[in-house]
Amino acid sequence: MSESPDIRLGLYVPPHPHPLLAPEQNEGWGRLRDAFETCRQRIEESGVDLILIYSTTWPSIIGHQIQAHPNPVFTHVDDDFHFLGSMEYEFKMDSEFANCFRDFSEERGLHARTVAYDGFPIDTGSVVALKLLNPDNRIPACIVSSNVYSNRAEQIVLGKAARDAMSKLGRKVAVVVVASLSNRMFTEHIEPSEDSIHSAKDDEWNRKILEFFEDGRLEDISQLSRDIHGQIRVSKVVAYKPAWWMAAAMGQHNNYDGEVLAYEALHGAGGAVIQLTPAEGGIGDKEFDEDDVEFYRGDRSVLDQGMI
Amino acid sequence: MANGEIVLGCLAPHPPHVVYAENPEQNEPFSEGGWEALRWGYNMLARKLKDIDYDCIVVLTPHWQTYIGNHFLGLERFKNISVDPIFPNLFRFHHDIKVDVELSEAMQRSAEEAGIVSMMMRNPDFRVDYGTIVSCHMINPDWDKPLVTISSNRSTHYYSDEVMNEQASALGKAVSKAIEESGKKVVLVASHSLSHRHFVTEAPLPEDMSREHIYNHSQYVWDMKVIEMMREGKMKEVIGILPEMIEQTMAEAEGGGLTWMMAAMGMPDYPAEIYGYQSVIGTGNVIAAWDPNSSTRAIVL
Numbered sequence A: 001m002s003e004s005p006d007i008r009l010g011l012y013v014p015p016h017p018h019p020l021l022a023p024e025q026n027e028g029w030g031r032l033r034d035a036f037e038t039c040r041q042r043i044e045e046s047g048v049d050l051i052l053i054y055s056t057t058w059p060s061i062i063g064h065q066i067q068a069h070p071n072p073v074f075t076h077v078d079d080d081f082h083f084l085g086s087m088e089y090e091f092k093m094d095s096e097f098a099n100c101f102r103d104f105s106e107e108r109g110l111h112a113r114t115v116a117y118d119g120f121p122i123d124t125g126s127v128v129a130l131k132l133l134n135p136d137n138r139i140p141a142c143i144v145s146s147n148v149y150s151n152r153a154e155q156i157v158l159g160k161a162a163r164d165a166m167s168k169l170g171r172k173v174a175v176v177v178v179a180s181l182s183n184r185m186f187t188e189h190i191e192p193s194e195d196s197i198h199s200a201k202d203d204e205w206n207r208k209i210l211e212f213f214e215d216g217r218l219e220d221i222s223q224l225s226r227d228i229h230g231q232i233r234v235s236k237v238v239a240y241k242p243a244w245w246m247a248a249a250m251g252q253h254n255n256y257d258g259e260v261l262a263y264e265a266l267h268g269a270g271g272a273v274i275q276l277t278p279a280e281g282g283i284g285d286k287e288f289d290e291d292d293v294e295f296y297r298g299d300r301s302v303l304d305q306g307m308i
Numbered sequence B: 001m002a003n004g005e006i007v008l009g010c011l012a013p014h015p016p017h018v019v020y021a022e023n024p025e026q027n028e029p030f031s032e033g034g035w036e037a038l039r040w041g042y043n044m045l046a047r048k049l050k051d052i053d054y055d056c057i058v059v060l061t062p063h064w065q066t067y068i069g070n071h072f073l074g075l076e077r078f079k080n081i082s083v084d085p086i087f088p089n090l091f092r093f094h095h096d097i098k099v100d101v102e103l104s105e106a107m108q109r110s111a112e113e114a115g116i117v118s119m120m121m122r123n124p125d126f127r128v129d130y131g132t133i134v135s136c137h138m139i140n141p142d143w144d145k146p147l148v149t150i151s152s153n154r155s156t157h158y159y160s161d162e163v164m165n166e167q168a169s170a171l172g173k174a175v176s177k178a179i180e181e182s183g184k185k186v187v188l189v190a191s192h193s194l195s196h197r198h199f200v201t202e203a204p205l206p207e208d209m210s211r212e213h214i215y216n217h218s219q220y221v222w223d224m225k226v227i228e229m230m231r232e233g234k235m236k237e238v239i240g241i242l243p244e245m246i247e248q249t250m251a252e253a254e255g256g257g258l259t260w261m262m263a264a265m266g267m268p269d270y271p272a273e274i275y276g277y278q279s280v281i282g283t284g285n286v287i288a289a290w291d292p293n294s295s296t297r298a299i300v301l
Ligand SMILES: [Fe+2]
Pocket: B014, B015, B062, B063, B131, B192, B193, B252
């Protein structure tokens, strides 16, 4: 649809507030905090003028919501981890990009809308990411929600719509996905010093996914999304979507330099800070067995056409 | 000494659309109405509550979602604006909520004694969820009673619907014990819909009722089946088939509200009062109440 956008780097970061609010309480949380800090510096050095966030802790129902308030200000408190403290925020959003992203989403058949309301509850994951990656608001940002009912086709088309908008506006972009790897947390209070990945199985899967990231094989991870969902994702939503969106937004290939800056437990969930930098070459040994999709056409009305 | 008691249990769905449609002064957006079957039902229930002597409303809401047990509001007052994350175009509500901290703490202690993972929430910046606000506004628009909100533990997603039923039942019994010991008269609110599949698009005018209908007929049939069982006083059976209903209709009872309330009320075997049923953006919503007092219990609809 449009020429390749100028994506300088991609980041995959965890949503929970511990690295922001309590990095001193657990060495692992501290290492995640340090990794966020490294990413902050790299974003700054990369010369980007937009941080685009896809957050798994911002669910939507009416299509895909895109944050367009130029200057959202509030104090956020996490539903579970309220005892760790409050998160005051004041962000700078790229409203022009938000509107353009919405327009291209609609052009590709998605239902999308911008939101720009004082007091709108920006989610924990986005607040954590923006406060740590862009603490002085030097770089304008945009956040897109994760629709609870959407599946692969919608996520891929949504990623492509983001590319359309990046190209059209000529933004230099850091693409940020806010998501856990394994997302099962402990269901009891734990002392910070006791934190660990919830199970050995979750840990093994996380480490396998991290190998893919380190090899820059983002498209391969996207292809594995359904397996990942079945193995290490609590069934809060229909699918593990962030890799679909991220791979589509970053160009559907495996040509990245990957670096895992930290991998630690966050109340049992797998929290990783990962950087992907577009590169020449790269590898991939997966056969892509699901159709690529450019436009979202909704349900296929299979039932209407059935003649039983 | 008079024992505390539960004077009414309400199944009170919280689509923000009903508050939006009422145009209360606390809500910023303006509407031309809509969803009357629910709103008028709520108005009737609010009138009934005016004639009931009670001290506090206790709400279990699926929009305060916690993974580490159940949490209880633990500060006297929460004054803020609540903006619905899903429907911010409809709900931006200025609220000033008073909390019965004494009762909240008593319920949390009772839960803890029963072996239920639980915690008080004492962060003054915390925003009370919109489920609590919508249900409480619709049953008590004067906001003249203190309330307690209990979070919804996500055991359905972490384990199964059956585990949710077990855990929410245990919580209901613990809460009931604390209420009895408190000497207070309490209204319980399970804040949620029945079937819960939404349309993912919205009409240009959200209150355009020519566009409103249930998501599909299967959802409707399930809703009607459960409402019929409520009328027949078969709440033990309803809770028994809830896992299947949740599986098939994505019912919002997955948050534990109905199970919790019914367990606290000893699984009523008397008819529920039905105040209204209507779809909201495709989801199925019933307003129902369980009145333990047979002399005031009525056939409403
Ligand atoms: Fe809800």
